[in-house]
Each structure stands twice: as structure tokens, then as C-alpha cells.
Amino acid sequence: MGPSPRGPRPGRERPHVAPGRWEGGCGAVRVSVVIPVYNMARYLPACLDSVLGQEGVEAEVVVVDDGSTDDIQAVIAPYAGRVTYLRTPHQGLPSALNAGVEASGGDAIAFIDADDLLLPQSLLLRARVLQQLPGVGLVFGPALVLDESGRTVGLRKAAPRPGLLPSAQAFRWLLRGCRIPNPTVMARREALADAGPFRQEAFPGEDWHMWLRIASRCDLYCLERPVACYRLHPGSITARYWVEEVDRSHRFTLADVFAHVAPEQRGLEPLARCYLERTLAALAARSGRRRDFLRYLVGALGRRPLLLLEMETWGCLAVGARSLLPAPVLQGLKRVKAPLARRRLRYAFADDSSETVRAAER
Template identity: 25%
Template structure:
């Protein structure tokens, strides 16, 4: 893939300070375990910033117990995207990242990911494979993350980057931070922009843990406003002036597949008529893109996906 139009020179890395931000909203059940996993890293040059995003539970008291080992901040509730932007703005690291307050890092995660950034001067973001865990941190299964392909991110709505990703600070200058208006897919919106500016590298090996539980945002039913975010982020992306021609020409395919993803979210929430409207829109935009095995899998996931994860945890 050619990135020449958005070429950006990144600084060399030598024992870089890594700033990790943990946004915490009503995270009392898992926050201590998340913090401990970062403090236990084999890589020592880490700045940890934990931000209480207007929690109403015991999150603040848990954070305070670590005040001598990390930077703790509290503000009124403003959402994950805005909280991460605040954390990255006050951070000092040349490498940045974040970890959800219910996820974990394996002990060598930061060391391995920093090494990957050092090896590739063109890489601006690196990410690992990860493990699904349940409420008691028991292993569910490993997820082998796919290689990053910006075309798939744009046209298929793929979001291959899971927990543990790190990126160079310069990326915020060229791609911008997270969109504070988004609640469902701010990470996907970020990846759409990241792919315009350089290389995203997958690092093989399970280095992080993604927790599956009843309160997880990933599996919780989304309201109609959150579901509509796919339409908003694609419009914003294609309104840019620096989109490669091959992507701009495939906009109908991208919008058709986004409508399928919206239908999946409607199905999860039981909004079946809304799901049908999205499928109708998909067919009108690009029928050849919609009638596929992938579409069928996505729709079945919308109908039964949450039950599958529930059963997996019960079996454990």
C-alpha cells in the first residue's frame, strides 16, 4: 500500500517512556487487577495514568490506593474517547497506549511491543494477539488477531486491533485523537484515520487479555444512536481530501457493509425492523457485497452472539 501522500517521519526510539492510560468508569470489580498487570510489566519505563471518568462506585478508592505508583486523575463523566484524549494530552511518553479498566496485560507485553516498534521505523502502531477471559479471569479462548489491512478496515468494517496496542505519539499530531462524540466505535474511527498515515504491525503472541462479562460494552445492546455511528464515521472519513482513489471508488461497498454491521447491532438489541431497513439499504448500495457468507455470519452473530459467549462462560 502506498502512503506517500501522507508520509510522516517518526523519531528513533531509545529506551522510550511508554504512557498507558486506563479510563475507569464504575470499574471497581476489575480495576485493581488491571492496574497490577501494568505495574508488573518487565519493561520498567512506564508512566501509568488512571482516570476516574465520573464513577459512582468504589473506583476512586481503588485508584487512590495506587497513587504512589501511578498518576490518578478524576473528572466528571465524559466518555471513554474524551477521557483517553485527556490522558494522552497530560502524558509524557513518546509511545502511547491504553487499557480498558477490565482488561489485562501479560507481563512481557510492553517489552515485546516496544521492541516491535524499534524494529520497524515505518510502523506507527503495533498490536498483539489476545486472550478472552471471564469474570474470574479464567481462560475462555485465544484470539489470533488478523494482519492489518486498511482496505478491509474501510470496506469491510474490520477492526483487527484489540487490547494492548501501542502507538507513536506523533500519530496524534497527524491522525488526531479519538472522536469524543462516539460511544460505540471510537477505536474503529481511529483506525480508519491511522491507516492513511503509515504501517500498522501485528505482533504474534498472546500479550493481553480481553474480559468478557455481562457489563462489557462490546457485548451490551447498543441504542439506535450508537448503532448509527457507522454511518457517521464513514461519511466523515470519505469527506477527507486525502483518501486514495481506489478507496473512494469503493465507497458504496464500504457503506453497504457498514449497513450490515448496523443491522447486526439492531438484531442484538431486538430491533428487527430497523435491522431489515439496514439490510435493504445494503442491497441498494451494493448487492454483490451483501450476499455473502460473511454477511450471514455477522447476522447470526447479531441474533445469537451474546448467548454464545454466555454459554462459553457457563461451560467453564
């Protein structure tokens, strides 16, 4: 892995992760990939191909069908012998994730939704980190963003800088919101077990709840290069009524997480609740709910005026300003933005990831 653009901070060296192919061998990390699926038969074959085509790691693949109505079993049939297929009554994503973890046998577990893709060497890069850095409980990285047709339209960044995130730093960073692209995550089984199961009360946002619990106990590691593709389509976009659902679930997450953290971390709870108000303001703005946008933002700034010094607050204000624009103007801006984003991606990864970008667009 290359160095961070800013380099390590003085007096702190980034742990070295050796390059090269990971063959397994004595003491190697056994990898399982859990794929929860609900009515995503259209996208599942591409997801499975991207997982089964990984080089350097022979992973166990567990597909959990959460009571789909679009005949996922027929889609799975050509992969018989290469994947484990479970069908459960429809109980929601957290239940499907827990069923997949329980059915898997790996020391490390990667998660990917059925409409997302893994990029080449994704499992190898993450397994290598867990093999060489035993204090790391979870590894993740950036993800390319695809539209419904599979074109690259953006890059979803992860941590502010790649490398090791000590537990205290990772926990404070994650309090700002779930910044980890879900298909890039690989976690140690024992870290998942210590954090407890995925909770239905935390949905939507059960992943944020789990990653916070892990970060309160373990170090995290962020890779520098993209390792997955996150697909945006109408079925994946948060519905307007989810503002209330996110409000409810995220408040549960903060209450539950801070009930179990070390005493020295509990003083961060008021700050975390201000961050949540800011997150809800941005979500309300994207949903066109202007009054809720103002209510949440005023609440956050009223409790912590210093949030105005953070770029994320200005980003939230920009989202709110865009929500005031007429719909035709917004659509025109989106049509201009998409090709510019793809062009920036090609320049950014021209040296070592151009094939990755092209593969994601196919």
C-alpha cells in the same frame, strides 16, 4: 515471532523484529499506558497489577477517573508513586482518553480499559515493533476473552495474518469494522497527534475512528500471540438501544474519515457503507431486533450483492438465524460452547502460551 501459518506472500517478506529483551537504551521508545475508568473499582486493581508487573519496559501509567461514583481514588491509593491519577468531571470515554494522552509523556501510548488485563511481555513486544519499524504507527494483536469470573471463553483474533499491514491494505481492512481488540493497541504519539483527538461524535466507536485515521497515514503491525485479555461482563455488553447510537456514530466516522483521506482512497466509501450496513445487521440480530436485522442486511446486499460471497456475510446470517431461536435454546447452546472454546484455546497455545492462558483464568 513465529511465521504466519500461511507464510508470507510470494515476493513479499515480513519485516523481521528481533527477539530478546528490550532494555531501553539510546533512542528507545518511552511507553505510557492510559487507563480510562468509570465505575470499575472492582476490576481496576487486577488491571493495574497486570500493567505494573510488565517486564522489560518501565512504563508510565496514567489513570483517568471519568467522574466515577465508586471511590476510585481509594483503590488507587496503594499504588501511590507508581501511577499518575487524574480525576475529571464525567464527560465520556473520548474525553478521558484525550486527557490521558495529554497528561502522558511517552513516545508510544498503550490503551487499556480498567476491566481488561495485559498478558506477560505485552508492552515489551509492542514497544519492540515500534522501535524497530519506524513506519509503523500502531501495533496490536489478538486478545483472550474472559467471562465475568475471569475464565477464558474465547480468543478475539485481530488481522487475518500477523505481520506488517501497509497503510492502504490496513485502511481497506479496517473499513470492514473495528477488528482491533482495544487493550492490545500501542500507538506512536505523533500518529495520534496527526490523526487528531478522540472524537465524542464517534462514540460508541471512537477507537475505530482513530484507528482508521491512523491507518490512512501509517502502516500497522499485528502480533501473532495474544497480548491482552478482554473481559466480557454485563457492564461491557452493548445495550439494545445502542443500535441507533452505533448507526449514528459510525456514519459520522465514515463521513469524517473520507473527508480527510487521499483522493485515491475516496472511491472506497460506498463499499465501506455496505460493510457498515452488514455490521449494523449483526448488532441488531444480537439485540433481538429482527426487523432491523433484515432492514440493514437487505440494504447492504441490495447495494452490493457480491457480499454474499464473503464469509462475514454468512456469519451475519448465522447470527440472525440464532436470534430467531427461543431464549432457552440459546442459553443451552452457550453453556455447551464455552467449555469447547476453552479446550480449543489450550490446544492452540499448548506449546508456548499455556502459562498465559492459565494466568488469565486465575
